[in-house]
Amino acid sequence: MTIKAVIFDIGNVLIEWQPERFYDTIMPVADRMKMFETIDLHRMNDQVDRGHNWRDTVYACAEDYPEYRDMIRLWHDRWIDMASPAIDQSVAILRRLRAQGTPVFALSNFGIESFEYAQTVYPFLSEFDQSYVSGYLKEVKPEPQIYQIVEDRCGIAPEHLLFADDRQENLDAAAARGWNVHLFDGPAGWADRLKHEGLLT
Structure with missing residues (x-):
């Protein structure tokens, strides 16, 4: 054919595309694992993939989990470090x-x-x-x-x-x-x- x-x-x-790998470079692996177990960050990203505003979606999720606010915001602010090389x-x-x-x-x-x-x-x-x-x-x-x-x-x-x-x-x-x-x-x-x-x- x-x-x-x-x-x-x-x-x-x-x-x-390795978000977990990126977070492992900036926080202890055990803490990263706990964060990903607590928050379905890939589901958050699915909303972006469906056309929702990228920054608004990430930042809204960050506000829902204040203990991880700064780390979640990096999904937008340092996204290129996750999507590389x-x-x-x-x-x-x-x-x-x-x-x-x-x-x-x-x-x-x-x-x-x-x-x-x-x-x-x-x-x-x-x-x-x-x-x-x-x-x-x-x-x-x-x-x-x-x-x-x-x-x-x-x-x-x-x-x-x-x-x-x-x-x-x-x-x-x-x-x-x-x-x-x-x-x-x-x-x-x-x-x-x-x-x-x-x-x-």
Whole structure:
């Protein structure tokens, strides 16, 4: 089956996304673990991914937990330290695909303001042929609506799409629609898959 477009997730595919690792550098690990057990910070981030205002969402959560107020605010104030570094080999793959004429899309759970900020730090986030970012779409993976939006807007049949993501549940939702999928566990394996598909040499 011919692949007509390659779709990249962003977090942990093109940019490392490790909030816990960041907090471990600024507070004792035991305290960080307690904070994450007390507060569902990833659920807070899910609201940002759905299009809620980034700063307002984080700061409102911080006010709900005054004992962790300063630490929670860092989810906004030092966010780029959580979303770093870029995965350079993946960026090189993205650029090589585009240079060869293969359309490359982004499909990512990402907030509006945080994505626009990330674009100023990582220019490759503005290099996609099409971007499907949950904050703008008000739909998130792995819910089916966001995949439907991709299909409707790109006009490419599911069996001609190849999607790389680091979360199996996101891939399962795509595969159920007929997409080709790849569980990203590093750029080497991704490059091998693209070679297998005849998209890289």
